[in-house]
Amino acid sequence: MVFTRTGALIVVVLGIAIGAIGLITAVVFQNAANSMSIWERFTSPSEYDFNMEMVGIGWVVAIVGGIMFIIGLVLLLVSVQSSQGKSNAQAGMMSPAPAADGMGGFCQYCGRPVSPDAVWCPGCGRSLKKQP
Ligand SMILES: [Zn+2]
Numbered sequence: 001m002v003f004t005r006t007g008a009l010i011v012v013v014l015g016i017a018i019g020a021i022g023l024i025t026a027v028v029f030q031n032a033a034n035s036m037s038i039w040e041r042f043t044s045p046s047e048y049d050f051n052m053e054m055v056g057i058g059w060v061v062a063i064v065g066g067i068m069f070i071i072g073l074v075l076l077l078v079s080v081q082s083s084q085g086k087s088n089a090q091a092g093m094m095s096p097a098p099a100a101d102g103m104g105g106f107c108q109y110c111g112r113p114v115s116p117d118a119v120w121c122p123g124c125g126r127s128l129k130k131q132p
Pocket residue numbers: 107108109110111112121122123124125126
């Protein structure tokens with residue numbers, strides 16, 4: 001994995017931050033544009049245009065932040081799932097599943113699976129009956 005869980009988390013947090021900055025920018029300049037009267041919009045169109053331009057930029061930044069947030073979330077899920085798979089595999093290698101009662105078991109000498117009614121291990125030939 002190129003992206004670690006920490007890296008994915010940073011992308012998620014950055015996405016939230018950038019999305020919030022974009023949203024705030026869009027809302028602030030939308031309010032500024034809305035607060036201008038019809039007369040002000042007519043007399044100073046460049047100021048109105050500037051406000052609406054900033055609204056557009058704010059929305060683009062907000063969308064970029066949202067996309068980053070989603071990508072970070074996907075990376076986070078992938079990294080969590082892959083690490084879970086890894087730990088499951090390690091646990092499987094460390095401790096083989098114990099045989100359930102009545103399902104037989106493993107030879108205590110060579111580890112070969114044996115049937116529950118077996119008297120002799122088919123692998124090493126030793127007696128499977130426990131010594132009293
Ligand atoms: Zn054996």
